Amino acid sequence: MFTPIGSAEATITIFMDDTPIPARPGETIAACLLRAGLSRFRTTPVSGAPRLPYCMIGHCFDCLVEIDGVGSRQACLSPVSDGMRVRTQQGAATIDGVSP
């Protein structure tokens, strides 16, 4: 759906569901994952429907992912960092050791 304009100088790596993805310093997780061609960032808590970013400016919350173990983070507002571990959010966010 999206391709880089100019050279994609991806010098760092983030992990999406344990898969390494090249990332550009300074870009947001949302931009990085869309470039990588991800088909969904999360599924909804109600029907399990897949979602991708809709507004990209922090209003719609459809880009929610788990970042370094913390759920329901907005991928469109969060810059990448080397070695960051991101996970698709399936339904509602969960907290380790707390059963829903």
Add this chain to the structure above:
Amino acid sequence: MNALSFGAPAADADVIVIGAGPAGMSAAIDLAAAGRRVIVLDMQPAPGGQIFRALEANFADPETGALLAALGPAYSAGKALMQAFRATPGIDYRPETTVWDLRADGTVGWLRGGAAGYLRAPQVVLASGAMERPTPFPGWTLPGVMTAGAVQTLIKAGRLRPEGRIVLAGTGPLIFLLAEQLRRLGVKPALIARTDRLRDKIAALAQLRPAALPAVVKGLDWLARLRLAGIPMRTGITELAAKGTERVEAVSMKVSGKTLDLPCDLLVVHDGIVPSVDLAHCAGLALEWRDSEASWRPRTSPDGRAELVPGPSLTAGPCRIRISGDARRIGGAEAAIAHGRHVAAAILGAAASDTAADVRQAMAARGFIDAAFPPGLAKHLPADTTTVCRCEEITAGTLRTQIRAGATEMNQIRGITRCGMGPCQGRNCAVTLARILEAECSAPPVPFHARPPVRPLPLGALAGLTGLDPELAQVVSLEDKPVAAGDDADE
């Protein structure tokens, strides 16, 4: 008498500015240049707002020539403002900081990474910008449906260009601007499907002022270039729908009474922009409903002074908030810069007749633009099967069923259905539910009650909150809830 005089924590700055787009930056520059201590809280990683998003990074990189050429002069025009913002001493700029609470007494709740707290100042400039008008239509939650602003953000900050079969649908100058930027990037949309018609332009001529002519000429130039590039364009489209299961695969619409179906990989929608009122509403500030805009805007004086909704308030004393830029009135970057300066002049107690004239000049094209591009995708209320609340996946039919069963106001419906209770906190559904209520039982549009945090606040950050005013933390009763505009009228 106000909260600051009761032994509450001291002020952290002379002015807190929320947002570092054109309005926030220009206000901060003038205030700091006059010796005021200014804290600027910005949700984004770098200044610029949405219009000048990632401008510094794009100028610093030698390989972005094609990108900057595609974005055009309106984008590069932000460079001087950005440099002044960075060069002015006395601006304490705090990026990646979300604001989740705002009180009329000048108290601001912030979150940065895992840390959160309260700041306070005797003056707050709320310059949090705009959002695209929510436009519920069948299939608008499918992956592959995005707003025009989202695609622009991906171009500016992600250095990404869309590919595949792209359909642009909706109305407003941003559709043309985006199409022209895509053309310069070598991307040819399969269709530009506009809801506006020629008769809107003819009606808008009554609003045309000489000062608006440059904007009109620019628009006609974009249009001519798009036609020359052979990009198909239809006007007066209705009944837009996105189709697909796991993602958008096709779009359909009505054009001149006929149904048009076409395959699609990316549906880009835009229906004009409206002020972001979440923080103003959280602070208990008065909002006014604009039927012609299908949205609220804050009630303000020309120099941005906001007013509290009459009735119970979370804070004592006068309202210390001014609202500037698109968060107050949609006018675009130039108008926002002019208004930011106007607000700064008012705070500094300077004679503000010059800055007031600049604001009027920069807003001169607005009447024409609003009349030429009326809300289109959001013109008709959604059908029963269409999702209104994206977060909780609630359809217009479910909402109408509750209203026909006796529900008469927003909060009641939120309590019953969870509409507006998801992570977006009603940003995408409140206007639509308010309009459905108005249509079903003639209730004037009033937003949900808003209580902080209006953005997610991790429990760990809440536990370590700094700058807490002990008095602020006391909940005496639930009677102190700010009442939304219009609520008090019949009490």
